Each structure stands twice: as structure tokens, then as C-alpha cells.
Amino acid sequence: MNALRLALRQLRYVNKAFWRNPPAAFFTFAFPLMFLVIFTSLLGHGTVQLGSRSINVSTYYVASMGSFSLISACFTNLALSISFQRDTDILKRLDATPLTRAAYFTSRVLHALFVSILLVVITAAFGAAFYHASVPSGITLVRFLTMLLVGAASFSALGVAATIAVPNANAGPAVVNAMVLPLLFLSGIFIPLGNNAPTWIVWVARIFPIRHFALGMQSGFAGTSFQWSDVLVVGLWGLGALVVAARYFRFEPRR
Amino acid sequence: MTTPTQSASSSTEVAIRVSGLEKSYGSVHAVRGLDLEVHRGEIFAILGPNGAGKTTTIEILEGYRQRDRGSVEVLGIDPGRQRQQLKARVGIVPQQASSDPFLTVEETLQMYAGYYPHPKGIDELLTVVGLQEKRTSRVQRLSGGQQRRLDVAIALVGDPELLFLDEPTTGFDPSARHEAWGVVKSLARLGKTVILTTHYMDEAQNLADRVAVVAGGRVVALGTPDTLGARDVATAEIRFRLGEGPRPPEGLDGETDASGYVHLSSLDVTQTLYDLTRWSLETGVELEGLQVLRPTLEDAYLHLIADVEEMA
Numbered sequence: 001m002n003a004l005r006l007a008l009r010q011l012r013y014v015n016k017a018f019w020r021n022p023p024a025a026f027f028t029f030a031f032p033l034m035f036l037v038i039f040t041s042l043l044g045h046g047t048v049q050l051g052s053r054s055i056n057v058s059t060y061y062v063a064s065m066g067s068f069s070l071i072s073a074c075f076t077n078l079a080l081s082i083s084f085q086r087d088t089d090i091l092k093r094l095d096a097t098p099l100t101r102a103a104y105f106t107s108r109v110l111h112a113l114f115v116s117i118l119l120v121v122i123t124a125a126f127g128a129a130f131y132h133a134s135v136p137s138g139i140t141l142v143r144f145l146t147m148l149l150v151g152a153a154s155f156s157a158l159g160v161a162a163t164i165a166v167p168n169a170n171a172g173p174a175v176v177n178a179m180v181l182p183l184l185f186l187s188g189i190f191i192p193l194g195n196n197a198p199t200w201i202v203w204v205a206r207i208f209p210i211r212h213f214a215l216g217m218q219s220g221f222a223g224t225s226f227q228w229s230d231v232l233v234v235g236l237w238g239l240g241a242l243v244v245a246a247r248y249f250r251f252e253p254r255r
Numbered sequence: 256m257t258t259p260t261q262s263a264s265s266s267t268e269v270a271i272r273v274s275g276l277e278k279s280y281g282s283v284h285a286v287r288g289l290d291l292e293v294h295r296g297e298i299f300a301i302l303g304p305n306g307a308g309k310t311t312t313i314e315i316l317e318g319y320r321q322r323d324r325g326s327v328e329v330l331g332i333d334p335g336r337q338r339q340q341l342k343a344r345v346g347i348v349p350q351q352a353s354s355d356p357f358l359t360v361e362e363t364l365q366m367y368a369g370y371y372p373h374p375k376g377i378d379e380l381l382t383v384v385g386l387q388e389k390r391t392s393r394v395q396r397l398s399g400g401q402q403r404r405l406d407v408a409i410a411l412v413g414d415p416e417l418l419f420l421d422e423p424t425t426g427f428d429p430s431a432r433h434e435a436w437g438v439v440k441s442l443a444r445l446g447k448t449v450i451l452t453t454h455y456m457d458e459a460q461n462l463a464d465r466v467a468v469v470a471g472g473r474v475v476a477l478g479t480p481d482t483l484g485a486r487d488v489a490t491a492e493i494r495f496r497l498g499e500g501p502r503p504p505e506g507l508d509g510e511t512d513a514s515g516y517v518h519l520s521s522l523d524v525t526q527t528l529y530d531l532t533r534w535s536l537e538t539g540v541e542l543e544g545l546q547v548l549r550p551t552l553e554d555a556y557l558h559l560i561a562d563v564e565e566m567a
Contacts, residue, residue, distance in 0.1 A: 006369070013366045015357060020357035089353035096317065097370040097413070098342045217566070252319075 001185070003103050010107035018081075018111065028077055028115065032123055036061050039190065048192045055222045057192075059134070063221035064126030064189050067151075068195035069119035069212040071180065074112040076161030079166065079176045082108065087253045095251040110167050116152050124221070132223060136220035143196040144220030150231050152215045154238025158209075161241040164248045187211035207213035209237040259472055268295040269419055270448040276325035277472075278311050285311040287472035289325070295416075296533040297447040299441065300463035300480075302456075304560055308472040310421070315421055317347055330417055343371055346410030352402040354393035360386055360405055363394060364412055371413030383406045384438055386444050400431035407438055416560070418442060420451045424458060430449060436461055468482040468556060470563040477557075483555050492548040493527060494517040498541030517542075540550075 005244065019025050040058045047054040085091045095103060119248050127133035136144040184190060186201050187210035204209035212230035219226035271293040277285040288306040294297045303309045314320045316329050318338035327334060332341045354363050359437060361377060368374035368557055381387045384404040397405065403423065410418055424432045432455075439462055442449055453459055460468050460480045468476040468483070476483055496515050507530060509519035521527040524547055525547065535542050550558075 002263055010366070013355070013362065016362065017355050017357040089351050090355060092319070093347070093349060093353045093409070096319075096342060096347045097367065098339070098372075200534075205559050210445040243315075 001154075003100060004106070006099065006103040007035045007106035007110065010083040010103060011110050014107050014111045015114070018115070024081075025214055026247070028069075028072055029122070031072065031121065031160065032119060033126060035068065035190070036065040036123065039218060043133070049194055050192070050218075051195070051222060051232040054130075055224070056074050056133075058127070058131035058146040059222050060218070061190055061247040062123060062131055062133040064129075064214060066120045066123045066221065067193075067210070068184065068189050069123055070148065070151055070217075071155055071184070071210065071213075073115040073119055074155035074179060075159040075162065075216045076176055077115070078108060078112050079091075079157055080172045081162045081167040081175075082173045084169045085162065086251065089249040089253065092253075094128075101251075105187075106158065108160075112156050112159070113152040116148070120148065123150070133221055136222065140220055140223070140226075143226045144217065147213065147216030147220070147226075147231055147234070150238070151216070154209060154234050154241065155213075157238045157241035157245060160249060161245040164244070164250070167254060183208050185208050187214060189214060199249065260320070269293070270295045270297075270330060271450070272326075272328045273312070273316070274326050276312065276315065277323045278315060278320065279323055284313075285472055286322075288451060288471070289473055291467060291474060293450060295448050296443070296446055297464040298443050298451060298462050300451045300453060300459040300466045301469055301524045302466060302468035302556055303542055309468045309469050312418060312469065313421060313450065313452060317345065318342075318465055334439065335393050343413055346413060346415035346424055348410045348418065349405075350405050352399070352406055354394050354402075354405060357393060358396070359393050360408075361390045364408060367409050367412045373414055374412055380408045380411055381443060382425075383411065385434065387394070388513060395418060400434070401499065403431075403435065404438065405436075408541045411442070415447065417448045418450070420449060422452055422454065422455070422473075424455065432458070444509045456551065456556060460552050463564060466552075468559050470560055475563055476559050478554055483559075484544050489550050489555075490522055492525045493521055493524070493531070493546070494548060495519075495542040495545040498543060500538055500540035503531070503534055503540075507514050509532060 004045065039061045044061070045055055046058050049062050050060075082091070095101075120194045124133070128135050134170050162176055162179060165179070166172050183204075186204045187193075187208065187209065188197075188205065193205060193211075214235040215224070216230045216234070218224050267385075271291065273289060276286050276289040276291075277284075289308065289312055291312075297547075299315070311320065313338050315322050315327060316334060318341055319567075322544050329341060330344055334539045336343050359364065360381070362379050364380055368377065374389060378387075379483050384407050386401060386404055386408065389401055393401065394405065407420075407423070410420075420472035423439070424435045427435060436458070439449060439451070441516065449461060449462075451459075463480055466476075466478060466483050485548040493509075494516055497503075497517060503517075507519065507527070509517045511517050521553055528547070531542065
């Protein structure tokens with residue numbers, strides 16, 4: 001209880017610092033909407049064949065960009081911001097105070113979740129207003145929210161684990177993007193994986209969590225089928241990341 | 256540095272006790288059998304060249320590193336085993352300024368205050384470090400000296416009994432350094448124990464009650480800044496320039512350098528000065544710019560370090 005109170009208190013300061021770094025906050029919010037407009041303008045007049053169903057390209061991108069924005073907020077943002085805090089000795093200093101590590105991480109993950117929800121809501125509202133995308137409701141909404149929460153937790157854990165591979169804060173953006181960008185493409189976030197996608201790409205997409213997460217989000221917006229196995233794969237990746245982070249995460253810069 | 260009443264009442268208590276401390280990183284023996292005792296309420300400086308084991312020792316005391324061997328007690332607690340208990344009672348000013356650039360001074364202090372059971376008031380902290388006018392400024396807009404003072408304020412926010420200051424004034428201009436020294440002295444007046452590492456001899460001279468010189472992973476000398484390396488009883492140098500007239504007699508004529516100064520070594524300064532000035536008055540030869548030079552803390556330090564390096 002006390003830990004939660006500490007975490008919520010810490011959350012206030014995490015949030016303040018987030019909004020006071022306008023470039024970071026701006027791009028976190030602007031990128032998904034910008035990509036949504038660009039992709040639908042370029043490719044948005046037809047339908048895309050997903051299994052036996054065909055859905056509007058614009059609906060597809062509303063779902064995709066919803067997924068993309070959560071991954072940005074939880075994975076990319078958290079990995080970059082925590083690497084920065086580690087490299088500027090902020091983490092080392094926090095580690096010398098009675099603030100527990102659990103409270104610190106809870107505050108960071110809650111904040112990432114909060115930003116993700118904001119982003120998904122904005123993307124969905126934007127999609128509904130301009131692209132006639134449907135907004136999930138009823139049982140679909142429950143499944144959708146489950147995937148969203150499991151996804152936020154897992155991609156946050158992956159983001160924390162990713163800092164282990166970041167040698168210093170300057171290299172952060174390059175390293176983190178090198179991890180996530182290729183997988184975003186190979187998982188059909190930017191360009192739909194149609195029925196004719198090469199086998200190796202399909203396999204890459206099956207192994208990593210992004211595709212599974214995106215499929216769960218898609219079922220909310222496009223009414224495609226929802227598989228609990230997708231939630232399971234995303235959750236397992238999150239658990240794996242948690243184990244790795246618990247073992248190897250460091251509060252001090254690598255010097 | 257401490258007021259007499261405080262040092263009398265608390266100097267018998269021990270804040271830090273280290274014995275036989277050892278720590279290696281791979282094949283590098285950073286600390287090799289270090290012993291140390293710091294009393295409550297004193298300002299204790301640790302001097303030493305880079306790589307001497309200063310930082311490793313301090314970080315073991317702070318709980319950041321685990322020791323390989325030896326015993327360590329900080330405020331009666333083993334920092335290697337009960338670090339969480341120690342955290343609320345110790346303040347650390349790290350070598351590098353490290354607080355979130357996007358929060359204001361006030362927000363930063365409020366944030367840290369929330370971590371401690373008995374935090375100090377923000378107003379009081381700002382007064383101690385002289386940052387009242389920067390209260391609502393973002394950390395990223397503070398000057399280097401101001402950020403350092405904020406670091407001190409953060410270290411004080413939990414009202415610690417013991418403070419670690421790691422090279423607190425490196426990179427300061429002279430006036431900022433004197434301000435910082437004022438802050439450290441005021442901490443001692445509040446009864447805090449202060450452990451200070453520094454590269455600056457004048458800093459140790461000005462602030463410390465006692466100084467330990469660490470080299471090769473051990474304490475090689477310990478004393479007050481005035482007695483370190485026995486410099487209070489070491490050979491003094493007498494220096495002067497001769498006016499018109501005859502040279503001083505044997506034993507008082509020393510060596511004359513290129514700029515015309517006569518240098519004279521003496522183990523008994525009172526006697527030598529007496530002989531010299533009597534000779535001067537009798538002969539009427541003036542002793543221009545007469546000075547007595549004692550080895551400085553820096554001389555003593557360099558001498559000690561050189562001894563250790565010779566042994567290695």
C-alpha cells in the first residue's frame with residue numbers, strides 16, 4: 001500500500017518531466033497520427049485481404065497506428081528515457097534514497113500506460129472521425145482492453161530490458177530503433193502482410209510479439225478474429241523481459 | 256570547524272569504522288587492507304591520486320559496492336548487508352550533478368523529500384544552500400555552481416546524520432568554491448559528520464578536521480591538515496635578500512638563487528632567526544623580504560605519494 005502511494009507520488013514527477021521535454025512529447029504523439037495520414041493517403045483507397053476477410057485500408061491503419069503508438073510509448077520511450085536517466089547518474093542517485101526500485105518502476109510503467117491509453121484514444125477518435133473506423137464496444141472492447149493492458153505491461157518490460165543493450169545515452173536512439181523498426185515492418189505495422197507474404201517474414205512475425213499484439217488490437221477495430229494465444233505470446237515475451245531485466249538491469253552508467 | 260561543545264560531546268562516538276577492507280576488480284587490487292575511523296561530527300577529508308582506491312572505498316561505505324574482505328560499519332550498520340536501513344540516514348553528493356533537467360528546484364526537492372521519513376523543510380534547505388531565488392527555475396537553467404548547490408540540498412533533504420561529498424567543488428570558480436566551503440562548514444555546525452574526497456589541498460586545509468591520504472589502496476597518512484606528514488615539525492626554510500654589505504657568517508649564508516634570494520634550512524627556526532637578525536642589526540645589512548616557509552599540505556601530500564610510488 002505504501003509502495004503504491006510512493007509510486008503514485010513518483011508518477012506525478014515523471015509526468016511533469018515528460019511534458020516539459022516538448023520534442024520528445026510532441027513526436028510521441030505526432031508520429032502515429034502523421035503516419036496514419038501518410039499511409040492512408042498513399043494506400044488508403046482499397047481494401048486489404050486478411051485471411052478470408054477484406055477490410056478497409058484506412059481501418060487497418062487505425063488499428064496499426066494504435067499498436068504503433070503503444071509500442072512507442074512503452075518500449076521506445078521507456079528504453080530511451082531510462083537509458084538517459086541511467087547515464088546522467090539520476091538512477092544511481094535515486095538508488096541511494098529510500099525510494100524502492102519497485103516503486104520507481106511502477107511509476108514509470110504506469111506513466112507509459114497512461115500515455116499509451118491517451119494515444120490509442122486519440123488515434124481511435126481520429127480514425128472514427130476521418131476514416132470511418134469502428135470503435136470497439138461490448139465484448140470486443142473487453143478483449144481489446146485485455147490486449148492493451150498485457151501489451152503495455154509487456155512492451156514496458158521489454159523497454160526496460162532493452163536498456164541493458166544500450167551502451168550510453170547517445171547511442172540510445174540508434175540501438176533502440178535498430179531493435180524495433182525492422183520488427184515493426186516485418187510485423188505488418190506499416191505495410192500489411194497480405195496472404196502472399198514471404199514465409200520467412202511470416203515466421204519472424206510469428207516469433208516476435210509485435211504481430212501478435214497488432215492482431216489483438218486489430219480485432220478491436222476491424223472485427224477480425226481474436227485469439228487468446230496472441231495475448232499469451234505477448235505476455236510470455238513480457239515475462240521473459242522481466243526475468244532478464246531483474247537479472248541484468250543496472251542503475252549505474254557503463255563506464 | 257565544529258563548535259567546541261559539539262566536538263566535546265560527540266567526538267568519542269564513531270560514525271564510520273573500517274578495518275582490513277579489500278576490493279578487487281578482476282586482477283586490479285583497488286583497495287588492499289584499508290583501515291579508517293571517522294568520528295561523529297567531524298569533517299574528514301580523503302586525499303589521494305586517481306586510482307588510489309578513494310572512490311571504491313567511498314562507494315563501499317555508501318553501499319553501492321560489495322567488499323571482498325574486511326569489516327565496515329557506517330552509523331553502526333553494515334552497508335553491504337543492511338543498505339536499505341542506511342539509506343534514510345545518509346546523504347550523498349555525487350561527483351556529477353544528477354537531477355532531472357525538466358523539474359524545477361522546488362519540485363526536485365519536494366520529490367526527494369517524499370522518499371524520507373523525516374524530511375527537512377524546502378525553505379530551510381534553500382536557505383542553507385543559497386538557492387532561494389532559483390526556487391521556480393528548472394534545473395536545466397541553473398549554472399554549474401547552482402546545480403552543485405542543488406545537489407547538496409538534495410543530499411540534505413532527508414536530514415542525514417552523515418554526508419558523503421565526492422569532489423564537491425571540482426570545476427568551480429574561486430568564489431563558488433568559497434561559497435561551497437561555507438555550506439560545508441555550516442553542515443558541520445549542524446552536527447553532521449562529513450566525509451569529503453578532494454583533489455584540492457586548500458579545500459582539505461580549509462574544511463577538514465582530519466585528513467587521510469590514500470594511496471595504493473591503503474591509508475598512508477592520517478592527521479590534522481596542520482600536522483599531516485609531520486610538516487609542523489619538519490625542516491622550515493628561511494628566505495631573504497641581502498642588502499649592501501658583507502655576507503653572513505658560516506652557517507647563516509645558505510644558498511643564493513638566480514633571483515638573489517638566500518635560502519636557509521633550519522630545524523630550529525627560533526634560534527636561526529635570532530642569530531640572523533642579531534647579525535643583521537649588528538652589521539646593518541638589511542634582510543629584505545624576510546620569510547619563514549613551512550612545507551604546505553601540498554608539499555607533505557606530494558612527498559607521501561612519492562614515497563608510496565617508490566615502494567610500488
